[in-house]
Amino acid sequence: MDGEAEEPVALSDLRAEAVALIDDLSEAELRATIEYARDRLQFVHPEVTEQIEARDGEEIVRIDDRGAYTEVVKRQPCATGCDECPHEPILYHVTEESQLDGTTDLHWTYLGRVYEG
Numbered sequence: 001m002d003g004e005a006e007e008p009v010a011l012s013d014l015r016a017e018a019v020a021l022i023d024d025l026s027e028a029e030l031r032a033t034i035e036y037a038r039d040r041l042q043f044v045h046p047e048v049t050e051q052i053e054a055r056d057g058e059e060i061v062r063i064d065d066r067g068a069y070t071e072v073v074k075r076q077p078c079a080t081g082c083d084e085c086p087h088e089p090i091l092y093h094v095t096e097e098s099q100l101d102g103t104t105d106l107h108w109t110y111l112g113r114v115y116e117g
């Protein structure tokens with residue numbers, strides 16, 4: 001240590017017991033904790049790309065994480081079904097929006113049909 005670094009202060013969201021445990025860890029244990037916390041977060045709150053699933057009759061063509069939004073291309077049958085189904089796939093931008101109750105919802109923005117392989 002260079003003696004100039006200030007001891008970090010945990011955000012108030014972190015329980016005092018957790019801070020006390022973390023403060024006792026070695027460097028190797030800290031690295032393992034960061035990795036575990038990242039996996040744990042993914043488990044309790046999957047990324048948008050992990051939350052998207054094809055519904056009945058749909059086919060997900062591709063999902064791309066673009067940072068601010070997730071690009072989803074999927075084929076889906078018309079609501080009533082028609083003789084021409086399935087049509088060209090449809091491009092959506094999907095974002096995750098926080099609700100007042102603390103949960104999140106996926107918001108789908110329709111961008112139109114795409115002509116790709």
Ligand SMILES: [Zn+2]
Nearest residue numbers: 078082084085
């Ligand atoms: Zn159709």
